[in-house]
Amino acid sequence: MNIIVCLKQVPDTETQIKIAPDGKSIVEDDIKWIMNPYDEFGVEEALRIKEKFGGEVTVVGLGPKRVTEAIRTALAMGADKGILITDDALEGSDSLATAKALTAAIKDLDYDIIFTGQRGIDDDLGLVGASVAEFLGIPHIALGIKVEIADDQSSVKVHRPVEGQTLVIESPLPVLITAQKGLNEPRYASLPGIMKAKKKPLEEKSLADLGVDASEFGEAARKLKIIELTPPPERKAGKIIEGETPQEKAAELAKLLHEEAKVL
Amino acid sequence: MDFTLSMEQEILRKSVRDFAENEIRPVAKELDEREEFSYETMQKMAELGLFGMVVSETYGGQGMDYLSYIIATEEIARVDGSHAATVAAGNSLGIGPIYYYGNEEQKQKYLPKLCSGEALWGFGLTEPNAGSDAGNSKTTAILDGDEWVVNGSKIFITNASTEISAGVTALCRTGTRDDGRPELSCIIVEAGTPGYEARPMHGKMMWRASNTSELYFEDCRVPKENLLGERGHGFHQMLETLDKGRLSIGAMGLGGAQGCFEMALRYARERVQFGKPIAHFQVNSFKLADMAMEIECARLLLYKACWLCDNDKPFGKEAAMAKLYCSEVMYRCANHAVQLHGGYGLMKEYDVERFYRDQKLLEIGEGTSEVQRIVISRYIGAI
Ligand SMILES: Cc1cc2nc3c(=O)[nH]c(=O)nc-3n(C[C@H](O)[C@H](O)[C@H](O)COP(=O)(O)OP(=O)(O)OC[C@H]3O[C@@H](n4cnc5c(N)ncnc54)[C@H](O)[C@@H]3O)c2cc1C
Ligand SMILES: Cc1cc2nc3c(=O)[nH]c(=O)nc-3n(C[C@H](O)[C@H](O)[C@H](O)COP(=O)(O)OP(=O)(O)OC[C@H]3O[C@@H](n4cnc5c(N)ncnc54)[C@H](O)[C@@H]3O)c2cc1C
Numbered sequence: 001m002n003i004i005v006c007l008k009q010v011p012d013t014e015t016q017i018k019i020a021p022d023g024k025s026i027v028e029d030d031i032k033w034i035m036n037p038y039d040e041f042g043v044e045e046a047l048r049i050k051e052k053f054g055g056e057v058t059v060v061g062l063g064p065k066r067v068t069e070a071i072r073t074a075l076a077m078g079a080d081k082g083i084l085i086t087d088d089a090l091e092g093s094d095s096l097a098t099a100k101a102l103t104a105a106i107k108d109l110d111y112d113i114i115f116t117g118q119r120g121i122d123d124d125l126g127l128v129g130a131s132v133a134e135f136l137g138i139p140h141i142a143l144g145i146k147v148e149i150a151d152d153q154s155s156v157k158v159h160r161p162v163e164g165q166t167l168v169i170e171s172p173l174p175v176l177i178t179a180q181k182g183l184n185e186p187r188y189a190s191l192p193g194i195m196k197a198k199k200k201p202l203e204e205k206s207l208a209d210l211g212v213d214a215s216e217f218g219e220a221a222r223k224l225k226i227i228e229l230t231p232p233p234e235r236k237a238g239k240i241i242e243g244e245t246p247q248e249k250a251a252e253l254a255k256l257l258h259e260e261a262k263v264l
Numbered sequence: 265m266d267f268t269l270s271m272e273q274e275i276l277r278k279s280v281r282d283f284a285e286n287e288i289r290p291v292a293k294e295l296d297e298r299e300e301f302s303y304e305t306m307q308k309m310a311e312l313g314l315f316g317m318v319v320s321e322t323y324g325g326q327g328m329d330y331l332s333y334i335i336a337t338e339e340i341a342r343v344d345g346s347h348a349a350t351v352a353a354g355n356s357l358g359i360g361p362i363y364y365y366g367n368e369e370q371k372q373k374y375l376p377k378l379c380s381g382e383a384l385w386g387f388g389l390t391e392p393n394a395g396s397d398a399g400n401s402k403t404t405a406i407l408d409g410d411e412w413v414v415n416g417s418k419i420f421i422t423n424a425s426t427e428i429s430a431g432v433t434a435l436c437r438t439g440t441r442d443d444g445r446p447e448l449s450c451i452i453v454e455a456g457t458p459g460y461e462a463r464p465m466h467g468k469m470m471w472r473a474s475n476t477s478e479l480y481f482e483d484c485r486v487p488k489e490n491l492l493g494e495r496g497h498g499f500h501q502m503l504e505t506l507d508k509g510r511l512s513i514g515a516m517g518l519g520g521a522q523g524c525f526e527m528a529l530r531y532a533r534e535r536v537q538f539g540k541p542i543a544h545f546q547v548n549s550f551k552l553a554d555m556a557m558e559i560e561c562a563r564l565l566l567y568k569a570c571w572l573c574d575n576d577k578p579f580g581k582e583a584a585m586a587k588l589y590c591s592e593v594m595y596r597c598a599n600h601a602v603q604l605h606g607g608y609g610l611m612k613e614y615d616v617e618r619f620y621r622d623q624k625l626l627e628i629g630e631g632t633s634e635v636q637r638i639v640i641s642r643y644i645g646a647i
Contacts, residue, residue, distance in 0.1 A: 068271065072271055073279075076275055076279070188283045190311070190313045191326040192313050192326055194272050194275055194279070195272070
């Protein structure tokens with residue numbers, strides 16, 4: 001089983017996001033970058049499949065040089081090799097362009113399963129996984145919370161939650177699966193793993209190396225344009241319901257929900 | 265000057281931080297309350313690779329540099345002092361002497377299981393009547409044919425009486441030197457040797473989930489080969505071990521201070537009195553500013569001492585300074601953090617309460633603050 005995991009680097013969830021003066025981007029100076037948590041589920045699942053069936057796990061990242069750290073983290077967790085697609089022309093690319101570049105890097109590799117996160121926790125678009133599958137012409141199963149490989153290793157069953165139910169979807173290989181929370185508990189990069197990762201291969205590829213036209217990437221080629229970013233509104237103070245008895249309080253609450261909040 | 269950490273060090277910090285938050289934070293308070301050493305977290309720390317960090321791969325270690333070890337210890341201490349103590353004592357005091365002074369056979373015999381975390385090891389220097397004045401050890405080891413016969417006792421020995429404690433390196437008087445002063449040597453005593461007993465000590469104010477022991481040797485016979493390194497070099501070996509150990513105590517001060525700072529900042533931004541978050545009152549924001557500044561200084565000093573050590577330059581003076589400074593920074597940070605928490609900071613429900621207690625050890629263990637000042641005074645030629 002050869003598995004590819006696509007990964008993105010995103011701001012740490014603890015980071016206080018500040019909007020940049022241009023009003024369309026965020027200030028990146030103080031940001032701590034981490035591997036997108038949904039991609040981490042993908043890395044973990046890939047490692048578990050490899051441990052069971054053998055094979056190789058390749059992680060593919062895209063972005064500036066700092067993304068190397070996320071790739072090395074995946075290598076420290078146990079992945080075998082990494083590819084970083086990095087090129088100044090990629091700056092400002094939208095999801096579709098990102099998917100195109102990933103596809104170009106993946107298409108000639110030998111793979112049975114591709115994992116991506118179901119979405120990036122930064123832009124929250126959830127487009128890359130499906131787009132890569134489409135460009136590669138392979139099936140795409142979204143939001144996997146359980147992945148079962150058939151004993152003959154020719155197909156896969158993926159569990160996907162739907163409104164409290166579980167949908168079980170079967171697909172031949174190769175397939176692209178997007179990882180959802182609940183798929184697994186990712187392992188920590190162990191200290192021996194971190195030392196081993198130093199010696200694992202990590203290739204850097206430019207758009208020219210991938211044989212694609214740079215004009216299809218970057219800010220200018222965006223199909224989706226960000227017009228404005230605004231911070232979430234400040235939370236207003238809550239209201240404490242007064243009343244002598246629970247009954248009185250409940251009645252008051254119902255009244256306020258009806259008259260003030262207008263939700264009843 | 266280049267202040268950037270290597271990518272491996274960044275990944276290490278993140279991984280150990282996540283580990284400490286997820287595996288240690290949820291149990292630290294309860295273990296402290298019950299004064300219990302946890303085999304479960306010990307095993308998890310071992311699986312992560314937190315033992316034998318600077319030992320070469322040949323003996324099952326991780327082959328990392330000292331700075332990496334210090335960063336890992338700092339991250340554990342940011343969440344809990346007791347667990348950081350198990351790690352720091354395990355690496356610096358348990359594994360250190362065997363790795364640096366042991367012969368090939370001893371290293372092969374003990375290091376793999378100590379580096380895998382299957383076993384822990386004690387560093388037996390302090391005695392009831394020889395604390396700061398450790399050279400005054402009274403425990404004796406007399407060579408009788410092919411065996412050393414050990415008699416005496418040790419006190420406050422970390423990691424020496426858990427179910428997985430495999431033995432101790434004990435400083436003993438092995439004779440008298442030509443100048444009439446006692447000859448001190450390090451003797452390896454394995455757990456289970458008749459005449460050797462290790463008893464857990466209870467009733468500690470701090471590091472309550474770390475194992476501390478009293479050791480008794482009564483006509484305890486160990487093979488002649490259990491001498492560690494050269495005869496008569498014991499005290500020197502112990503002092504060198506403490507030089508390195510100070511870096512890890514520094515890491516505990518730094519990490520603990522960082523933990524206090526983060527808790528205090530979060531609380532001060534959330535707690536509203538007089539209509540505003542208390543962080544908005546200048547007297548409080550200045551406390552937080554001082555904490556941030558001192559932590560930054562402490563980190564620079566400690567990392568510099570590690571850099572000297574990693575580059576084979578003399579680091580004894582800086583290690584003593586870093587140990588002293590980091591523990592005093594944590595003292596001030598823990599004090600501010602409790603103060604900012606008001607009455608709640610005095611309650612066990614809030615972690616700052618535990619940090620406030622755990623801090624105190626750092627000014628006492630592995631050479632008190634006074635002893636560090638003596639060491640520094642000597643280095644700078646004042647005495
Ligand atoms: C939890 C814990 C874990 C420990 N782990 C270990 C371990 O693993 N191995 C080990 O060998 N030891 C260990 N110790 C012992 C520790 O190193 C000693 O407690 C420490 O060295 C101080 O010795 P003491 O307690 O005998 O105090 P004392 O030496 O009696 O000191 C009492 C006070 O007198 C001051 N003082 C002493 N001499 C001077 C002087 N010349 N000038 C000025 N002031 C002086 C001291 O600074 C201190 O304030 C541990 C201790 C604790 C509490
Ligand atoms: C053991 C114990 C016994 C007690 N007994 C009693 C009792 O019998 N009766 C009773 O009524 N209460 C009692 N208290 C409560 C005690 O008086 C309060 O804890 C104390 O007044 C502080 O209030 P707080 O804990 O809410 O802290 P906060 O008021 O939230 O203070 C938190 C921090 O913010 C600072 N701060 C707050 N406002 C300002 C400001 N305007 N400018 C600058 N800094 C500010 C404080 O100095 C403190 O450092 C007791 C508390 C304890 C722990």
